[in-house]
Amino acid sequence: MKQKPYSFPLSEYITQEKFNTIKKMASSKKTPFLVIDLDIIKRNFMELKGHLPFAKIHYAVKANPHDNVLKLLYSLGSNFDVASVYELDQLLRLGITPDRMLYGNTIKKKENIQYFYEKGVRLFATDCETDLNNIATFAPGSRVFFRLLTDGSGADWPLSRKFGTHPDIVFDLIKQAKKLDVIPYGLSFHVGSQQRDIGQWDNAISQCYYLFESAKDIGVELGMINLGGGFPAHYNEPTAETNIYAQEIERFLREDFGENMPEIILEPGRSLTGDAGVIVAEVIMTEKKAKHNPYKWMYLDIGMFGGMIETINESIKYPIYIEKEGLESEYIIAGPTCDSMDILYEDYKYPFPSTTTGGDKVYIFTTGAYTQSYSSVYFNGFPPLEAYTIGG
Amino acid sequence: MKQKPYSFPLSEYITQEKFNTIKKMASSKKTPFLVIDLDIIKRNFMELKGHLPFAKIHYAVKANPHDNVLKLLYSLGSNFDVASVYELDQLLRLGITPDRMLYGNTIKKKENIQYFYEKGVRLFATDCETDLNNIATFAPGSRVFFRLLTDGSGADWPLSRKFGTHPDIVFDLIKQAKKLDVIPYGLSFHVGSQQRDIGQWDNAISQCYYLFESAKDIGVELGMINLGGGFPAHYNEPTAETNIYAQEIERFLREDFGENMPEIILEPGRSLTGDAGVIVAEVIMTEKKAKHNPYKWMYLDIGMFGGMIETINESIKYPIYIEKEGLESEYIIAGPTCDSMDILYEDYKYPFPSTTTGGDKVYIFTTGAYTQSYSSVYFNGFPPLEAYTIGG
Numbered sequence: 001m002k003q004k005p006y007s008f009p010l011s012e013y014i015t016q017e018k019f020n021t022i023k024k025m026a027s028s029k030k031t032p033f034l035v036i037d038l039d040i041i042k043r044n045f046m047e048l049k050g051h052l053p054f055a056k057i058h059y060a061v062k063a064n065p066h067d068n069v070l071k072l073l074y075s076l077g078s079n080f081d082v083a084s085v086y087e088l089d090q091l092l093r094l095g096i097t098p099d100r101m102l103y104g105n106t107i108k109k110k111e112n113i114q115y116f117y118e119k120g121v122r123l124f125a126t127d128c129e130t131d132l133n134n135i136a137t138f139a140p141g142s143r144v145f146f147r148l149l150t151d152g153s154g155a156d157w158p159l160s161r162k163f164g165t166h167p168d169i170v171f172d173l174i175k176q177a178k179k180l181d182v183i184p185y186g187l188s189f190h191v192g193s194q195q196r197d198i199g200q201w202d203n204a205i206s207q208c209y210y211l212f213e214s215a216k217d218i219g220v221e222l223g224m225i226n227l228g229g230g231f232p233a234h235y236n237e238p239t240a241e242t243n244i245y246a247q248e249i250e251r252f253l254r255e256d257f258g259e260n261m262p263e264i265i266l267e268p269g270r271s272l273t274g275d276a277g278v279i280v281a282e283v284i285m286t287e288k289k290a291k292h293n294p295y296k297w298m299y300l301d302i303g304m305f306g307g308m309i310e311t312i313n314e315s316i317k318y319p320i321y322i323e324k325e326g327l328e329s330e331y332i333i334a335g336p337t338c339d340s341m342d343i344l345y346e347d348y349k350y351p352f353p354s355t356t357t358g359g360d361k362v363y364i365f366t367t368g369a370y371t372q373s374y375s376s377v378y379f380n381g382f383p384p385l386e387a388y389t390i391g392g
Numbered sequence: 393m394k395q396k397p398y399s400f401p402l403s404e405y406i407t408q409e410k411f412n413t414i415k416k417m418a419s420s421k422k423t424p425f426l427v428i429d430l431d432i433i434k435r436n437f438m439e440l441k442g443h444l445p446f447a448k449i450h451y452a453v454k455a456n457p458h459d460n461v462l463k464l465l466y467s468l469g470s471n472f473d474v475a476s477v478y479e480l481d482q483l484l485r486l487g488i489t490p491d492r493m494l495y496g497n498t499i500k501k502k503e504n505i506q507y508f509y510e511k512g513v514r515l516f517a518t519d520c521e522t523d524l525n526n527i528a529t530f531a532p533g534s535r536v537f538f539r540l541l542t543d544g545s546g547a548d549w550p551l552s553r554k555f556g557t558h559p560d561i562v563f564d565l566i567k568q569a570k571k572l573d574v575i576p577y578g579l580s581f582h583v584g585s586q587q588r589d590i591g592q593w594d595n596a597i598s599q600c601y602y603l604f605e606s607a608k609d610i611g612v613e614l615g616m617i618n619l620g621g622g623f624p625a626h627y628n629e630p631t632a633e634t635n636i637y638a639q640e641i642e643r644f645l646r647e648d649f650g651e652n653m654p655e656i657i658l659e660p661g662r663s664l665t666g667d668a669g670v671i672v673a674e675v676i677m678t679e680k681k682a683k684h685n686p687y688k689w690m691y692l693d694i695g696m697f698g699g700m701i702e703t704i705n706e707s708i709k710y711p712i713y714i715e716k717e718g719l720e721s722e723y724i725i726a727g728p729t730c731d732s733m734d735i736l737y738e739d740y741k742y743p744f745p746s747t748t749t750g751g752d753k754v755y756i757f758t759t760g761a762y763t764q765s766y767s768s769v770y771f772n773g774f775p776p777l778e779a780y781t782i783g784g
Binding site: 042060061063065083084085086087088089090104105106107109110127128130132134149161162163165166168169280284285286287288289290291297299301305309312334336337338339340341342343357358360372373374376377378379380381382383384 | 415452453454457476477478479480481482496497499500502519520522523526541553554555557560561674676677678679680681682683689691693696697701704720726728729730731732733734735749750751764765766767768769770771772773774775
């Protein structure tokens with residue numbers, strides 16, 4: 001597949017003024033590094049809030065756990081979807097209160113549940129009986145929501161069978177919850193990250209409606225649907241805008257629930273922070289592997305293990321910009337480690353100026369989510385990606 | 393594919409006494425963590441040295457860069473294959489002298505070459521003209537070896553086209569080197585990590601012989617072949633033992649070079665340290681996703697982003713042991729993060745006791761290479777894998 005010529009600036013996201021700031025940083029700081037523009041996160045948050053005013057937003061901390069990102073979102077009124085005791089500790093350290101949190105990971109140890117409970121968290125995801133019993137024992141009186149298994153079709157980063165369970169088991173869990181010291185509160189699902197097929201929400205919402213009705217038959221009134229994440233950031237592949245997602249999702253909800261809309265929770269991560277990131281890297285060198293090969297190789301000082309793990313199987317296609325004239329040469333792009341898996345794009349060819357050479361700065365856009373925190377701690381000796389924030 | 397029932401102890405590697413030590417650590421330390429048995433690294437090093445006494449061993453630091461591993465190998469007389477300026481700094485900090493090192497990464501910035509040169513390193517890998525020119529400019533008078541492209545067939549962790557170049561380009565580079573202030577010293581290749589087809593070395597050695605002869609025609613006497621790594625560690629899939637590899641490789645060399653054997657360099661990483669590692673982890677919980685599904689899920693507190701990245705595509709199949717009776721249930725094994733890619737084995741089923749439950753300790757063998765240094769810095773908040781050494 002061939003990339004469309006990249007047109008700069010992406011004026012909707014990083015402004016020319018901000019890009020000038022980033023270029024100034026590029027000339028003084030050691031590459032690679034990530035710049036996070038807090039103004040874009042603010043804009044994305046307010047936009048989502050504006051389109052779905054009835055929804056409660058729990059930001060998925062794992063997408064970008066930078067302190068300044070979390071502080072900004074807290075100040076804007078966001079709540080948080082927390083994946084581990086380590087994230088919980090970080091939020092508490094920043095002064096974020098437990099009433100703003102839910103423990104969204106269905107995979108948890110007893111002592112993790114107990115720790116969240118002791119710190120004041122009272123809302124838990126679950127998808128199996130063992131976990132439900134543990135919540136009742138170690139977080140008594142808490143509200144729980146049950147995660148439905150979805151198939152993730154249409155998502156660039158699909159969510160497999162690892163999370164959630166079948167509707168018949170969810171129904172059993174609701175029955176079980178009645179007997180325990182927990183409040184069966186709602187349902188959740190996740191259609192897959194960077195989900196470009198809006199219809200996926202329709203299917204899942206219909207399943208929720210069906211389970212809400214079945215629960216009533218056994219005397220349980222569920223009151224909440226957690227729609228998860230899945231709203232896209234702006235990579236190379238086209239996606240609909242947030243307002244379209246919001247309109248459609250509201251329509252699906254109204255179709256099933258009419259005037260009796262449950263409480264709605266959203267867990268956006270990528271869609272809030274993805275657009276806000278620019279990785280500044282450098283070309284190490286370019287090379288031709290054989291005399292008559294039409295493609296050149298371009299090695300960057302960032303790779304799959306330095307924060308770009310979502311390029312695995314070329315899943316996420318980041319917009320990449322080099323500030324030189326021309327887009328006439330196609331390159332295979334690889335990272336700096338001695339690991340042969342550390343190739344970012346080989347099938348999907350990026351056009352760049354044929355004059356690209358070692359030392360050229362490379363700007364990788366839409367890298368604000370699922371990058372820095374994924375960096376390896378010391379693979380091939382390389383340190384984790386540095387991150388800086390601007391704006392806000 | 394079904395795993396053969398796992399028979400413990402792996403008496404050749406971790407002794408019962410050492411395993412008792414590890415179990416004691418398991419009862420007092422927070423999981424997950426990696427234990428590295430230095431005695432096994434010593435044994436593997438001495439064995440390889442014994443089988444190929446004429447070869448100079450350059451340990452591939454990236455496989456396991458723990459300080460104690462590097463100090464041990466230095467004391468045993470090992471040399472080092474260095475991938476980055478960060479690894480170089482670490483080795484120097486440990487008092488390892490630059491005459492023991494080669495800069496084995498073909499992907500390097502000018503300033504990296506200069507830094508290695510300033511610190512005293514005089515042996516460099518290369519595979520393209522730009523890099524060769526940079527070495528001549530920034531590391532004048534150094535010896536260089538040219539890396540040949542191999543196809544990596546038969547390797548569990550193949551090395552693709554990222555490294556090395558075609559023989560005709562290698563020949564051009566040798567010609568070019570004659571005109572520059574560098575010494576064209578030898579050739580290198582890498583058959584792929586965990587290479588189970590010994591015949592791959594034969595093909596590559598024959599190519600080297602052909603290039604040695606061609607180089608003579610233009611007045612260049614090459615004197616060294618770097619056979620790279622590729623010797624296996626002991627995972628679930630069977631492999632030949634080191635002595636078989638050594639015998640065969642020596643035979644291939646004699647067939648081509650007879651009495652005029654060049655200097656031989658080896659760059660083992662995985663085969664020295666892989667067997668020496670045991671990851672101690674814990675079962676978070678087990679779960680059935682649907683009423684009539686024959687497989688259960690087992691969630692561990694270590695996963696793909698906590699140091700087990702080589703389970704990607706189920707490439708490396710680690711022996712896994714739970715100290716309970718029975719192997720009657722097959723499990724899908726997944727990690728603790730909210731990332732659905734964080735599944736270790738789904739196609740390849742591991743049998744475990746059906747009584748396996750949250751809190752059970754899990755011992756993952758042959759995890760001494762390409763684990764800890766790959767851990768993500770903070771994904772889902774989880775800290776990098778801790779590592780401890782015993783023995784030595």
